[in-house]
Amino acid sequence: MRAGNPSARTAPAPLQALALLCVLLLAGAVSPDAGDVPAEGPDDGMPVLRRAAEAADEVAYSAVREVTGEDGESDLLVRVVNRPGDGIALLPLEGAEDALVVRDSSLQALDDSLLSTLEDVYAVRDAGRDELGGRNAHLVEALRADGTAAGRFWVDAGTGVLLGSSVYGERGERVLGFRTTGLEMGDEHWPDHASGDEPWGDVLTGGEREELREQGWVLPERLAWNLCLVDARSTSYGDQRVIHAVYSDGLSQVSVFIQRGRLDTGSPAVLRNGYLGTGTGGSGVTPQHDTIPGGDTGRYHSVWQADGFVFTVLADAPAGLASSAVTALPGPEDSGFWSRVRRGMARLGFL
Amino acid sequence: MSRDHLGERLSALVDGELGPDEHETALIHLAKCESCRFEADMLRRLKRRLHGLCEPEPDHDFMGRLAGLSRDPGVGGGPFGGPPGPPPGSFGSSAPLGSSRPLGGFPGEVPAVDPAPDAGGRTSAPGRSSRRRTDRFPHLFPGFPGGRYAVAGIAVATALLGSAFVAGGSTEEAPVVEPRLADFALEHAVTSRHFTVAGTGADEVGGADEAGPAPAER
Structure with a gap:
């Protein structure tokens, strides 16, 4: 281009404007929302919650626990019997199902991780005294950075037993929770016959997790800014290893089950564009990967395959949190030409 | 003699095909005639360059296509030995090597690059x-x-x-697995302490091994 060409002088201006626009768009794209940052605060409610965690391992009690959804109606009604050292027994009050005993000896570390994550993500405030089920309780609130409540806990003032909790969405709607009524001290309701279960015993250490990542397993320490890996376990079905990664913000839990392999070609997940999950309200099915957790009861699950692994996500969490967890993982495989080329580029290390 | 240039004998001189007397006469003429001397010099240079060219070895692809042409009845009888006047563009229809203008041009002509053959009447697939x-x-x-x-x-x-x-193909070597949603839901429940085992709705998705065997190890 010759120096005398007028366009030689005018060309940089649009380019500069375009570059400025790109910078502004990129800056806007990466800047977090006001609430997407850890909340600062004195966390004066943490001692109350730690006392509740200790009480679960020290106090024998029985009570009726109601698991509730968004509308506050009872979704599940069970009698809970806590016997320190043995675990916690669940006796359905309706139906003919057997009692289930969850041995909680391995859950203490998980509780500690959850409480630590809760303290990191939210401002945990002691909101004073309240009443739940006719008992005096400490009310503890987990607040977001914008001051809205993400969760509430009611801890019995006399015994320290956790009487109830609630999780709220970003619009303030109640997503899920439970409340305890008819609290009685002692374990006289402990069932004579019960099936037992406990978390998978092979707890993965940090070194083992790093080794798995080097072998291609997708096991990030965070799925989102507020979803931290709080626990990782594994088990084996024959020669097939399954990793259970537990992510939490301290209030809700997202379980990611990862196993190497692929789904059968006749699997509903494969037939439905590589993805299958719960629909609105946690019921039904939908093939849309990024809109699965759009329900309102907080219980979601989804199955898909990607990069030689099969992912299964189960979540008791608000819709936004579950959605961010699902979309943070590798998306379902597409059989299109360019998707395959892009996947190959990634495997060859170009992307 | 100096007025009559060597003409055709110049080429014979360069090729060493003249008799002794004609050779002596041609050399005497060259000593006197600058034009013939220049032309003889150009012919010698051209001869040296042509000798410097290596005979290219036909590659296998070329020979394969050549054999295909010889079998193709639509191409005038093959590249060699076919009837006179092969179709324009077919192998052998171009002018023989050396019939084009000499390298470097004729004396007094500015050398120029001409990528297209200028002889042979090629009209197709240039x-x-x-x-x-x-x-x-x-x-x-x-x-x-x-x-x-x-x-x-x-x-x-x-x-x-x-x-x-x-590389982006499906990993066929990966085993086919079926997520055991019932087991996963139980594991999720016992680690979350939400105790929603009965309400996970794992059976709604289908494809899960509801009554699958217990894990090999726990």
Whole structure:
């Protein structure tokens, strides 16, 4: 281009404007929302919650626990019997199902991780005294950075037993929770016959997790800014290893089950564009990967395959949190030409 | 003699085909005639350059296409020994090597690059023919380096896309697995302490092994 060409002088201006626009768009794209940052605060409610965690391992009690959804109606009604050292027994009050005993000896570390994550993500405030089920309780609130409540806990003032909790969405709607009524001290309701279960015993250490990542397993320490890996376990079905990664913000839990392999070609997940999950309200099915957790009861699950692994996500969490967890993982495989080329580029290390 | 130039005898002189007397006479003429001396010098240079050219070995692809042409009944009887006057553009229809203008041009002419053959009346597929000749005699066709780069770039891009397509294929060696949603829901429940085992709705998705065997180890 010759120096005398007028366009030689005018060309940089649009380019500069375009570059400025790109910078502004990129800056806007990466800047977090006001609430997407850890909340600062004195966390004066943490001692109350730690006392509740200790009480679960020290106090024998029985009570009726109601698991509730968004509308506050009872979704599940069970009698809970806590016997320190043995675990916690669940006796359905309706139906003919057997009692289930969850041995909680391995859950203490998980509780500690959850409480630590809760303290990191939210401002945990002691909101004073309240009443739940006719008992005096400490009310503890987990607040977001914008001051809205993400969760509430009611801890019995006399015994320290956790009487109830609630999780709220970003619009303030109640997503899920439970409340305890008819609290009685002692374990006289402990069932004579019960099936037992406990978390998978092979707890993965940090070194083992790093080794798995080097072998291609997708096991990030965070799925989102507020979803931290709080626990990782594994088990084996024959020669097939399954990793259970537990992510939490301290209030809700997202379980990611990862196993190497692929789904059968006749699997509903494969037939439905590589993805299958719960629909609105946690019921039904939908093939849309990024809109699965759009329900309102907080219980979601989804199955898909990607990069030689099969992912299964189960979540008791608000819709936004579950959605961010699902979309943070590798998306379902597409059989299109360019998707395959892009996947190959990634495997060859170009992307 | 100096007025009558050597003409056809000049070529015979360079090739050493003149008799002793004619050879002596031609040398005397060259000593006197600058024009014939210049032409003889050019002919000697041309002869040296032609001798310097190596005989190119036909590659297998070329020989394969050659054999295909010989079997193709639509192409005038084959490249060699066919009936006179093969169709324009077919092998052998071009002028014989050496019949074109000499390298460097005639005396007094400014050397110029002419990538297209100027003899033989080629009317079809000139691009393909010239591309082959360009590849075979790159020093004869130095004027289109960009074209070679473009071809090389397309080849690299094609190879890259092909490699990525192959690498992006489904991992057939990966075993077929079926998520045991019932077990997963129980594991999720006992680690979350939400105790929603009965309400996980795992059976709604289908495809789960509801009554699958217990894990090998727990």
